[in-house]
Amino acid sequence: MKMEICDCVVTLGGELELMKVNKADVTVAEAVIINVKHGGSAVNHIANIRTVEVSPMRLKAELQERYLSRAGDDGDRDIADKLFPGMSPQFPATFAEAGFEVSENAYAADDVEGAQEAQEPAKDAPGVTDSGKGDPRLDKPAGGRKAVDPDAVLAAATGKEK
Secondary structure: OEEEEEEEEEEEOHHHOOEEEEEEEEEHHHHHHHHHHHOOOOEEEEEEEEEEEOOHHHHHHHHHHHOOOOOOOOOOOOHHHHHOOOOOOOOOOOOOOOOOOOOHHHEOOOOHHHHHHHOOOOOOOOOEOOOOOEOHHHOOOHHHOOOOOHHHHHHHHHOOOO
């Protein structure tokens, strides 16, 4: 099945907003679970939306493993199964379908890598040398995932330039 994924900011601590965490490659289903566990608007500043192919059974297994409550928590032994019951559950395919507010400019550009390369890094950004060019060893974090620039996420979500 095709499903949207995004980069976003997750606000932990409910209304107290104790911590904000940048999170990359979040599926629609994971965003729903995060909102249920951490408060209705925990997932925000949705940006860089793109569509990927997912296996419903594999996705559910990964969500069950990642979000299985431990004994003594709120009693939810398996939030993924409660929200998405069955062996091959019906997940929402888009953020809009799941009830998230998404701006038009939150969708990924055709050439995201090229757009990132064209941007000049800030002089005080981590990994930027005196020449103003980034250290290529720091371009991608371990595991092959792209680093999430919180300013870019916020700019994409609000439609304002950095």
